[in-house]
Amino acid sequence: PTPYLDSAIRALRDGGLIALTATDLAPLCGVYPKVALRKYGGLSLRTEYCHEIAVRLLAGSLAMMAAKHEIGVRIVFSHSTDHYVRLYALINYGAKRADESLGDIGFILHCFKCFHREFHKSVMLAQNMACPECGSTMKFAGPLWLGGIVDREFCSLMEENLRSLKHINDSRVARIISLVKEEANAPATxxxxxxxxxxxxxxxxxxxxxxxxxxxxxxxxxxxxxxxxxxxxxxxxxxxxxxxxxxxxx
Ligand SMILES: [Zn+2]
CATH class of the missing domain: 3.30.56.70 (N2,N2-dimethylguanosine tRNA methyltransferase, C-terminal domain)
Incomplete structure (x- = not known):
């Protein structure tokens, strides 16, 4: 989606909703980290939660691009299904809103030896990469979005909506929304x-x-x-x- 992101953001009005889909999961999931850096502005990492990193790289890319236009973003829904990741974000005009969004940009540090992970909300990464649990050197993903990637209330609204949309009788849709809603307030990774x-x-x-x-x-x-x-x-x-x-x- 990245070649169209800039114009998509500029076409949005204050309070508008943007939906982004990424199908290039090999770069986003850590198979080609350098491609992710080039296209999404952050390095991916091949961890067991790489699909969440994919969502967070996509969200981070949106937030950084929006900030250039003094626009803030709030991710209200996201999911990883089959071979794509998708997210929905509400946008708000204002330099202050953009700064707030950028406050949610940072890095995920991961220890491949003991499974330990850390989150650093900063545009710069600290030099010390030693795992506090086992001492081995941690690897990192980012910069990416460390803020919320699901809003529980938005999920409820989607569920209500789904009930009224009689033509969508796909139980898979309901199952995805319900699962995503359950994890709305859970920590990252x-x-x-x-x-x-x-x-x-x-x-x-x-x-x-x-x-x-x-x-x-x-x-x-x-x-x-x-x-x-x-x-x-x-x-x-x-x-x-x-x-x-x-x-x-x-
Ligand atoms: Zn460790």
């Missing part, structure tokens, strides 16, 4: 159970059990539409690994 099991050499437990174990430790945990066995949580990586081990009785 997610853990994929398979990835953890592979690393620590245990069989894959049911996702429900891992979620329950994380919640028992006092953290939030929810499923994500991005991945069948993905979990969004505010628990540190070590606690998620612990929950996986507990779920398989290790």
């Amino acid at each position: 997610y853990y994929v159970i398979d990835k953890i099991c592979d690393k620590i050499g245990v069989p894959i437990p049911p996702i429900k059990s891992v979620i329950n174990h994380i919640r028992e430790m006092g953290f939030t945990a929810t499923r994500t539409h991005f991945h069948d066995r993905g979990i969004k949580t505010n628990a540190p990586a070590s606690a998620v690994v612990r929950a996986v081990k507990d779920s398989v009785g290790h």
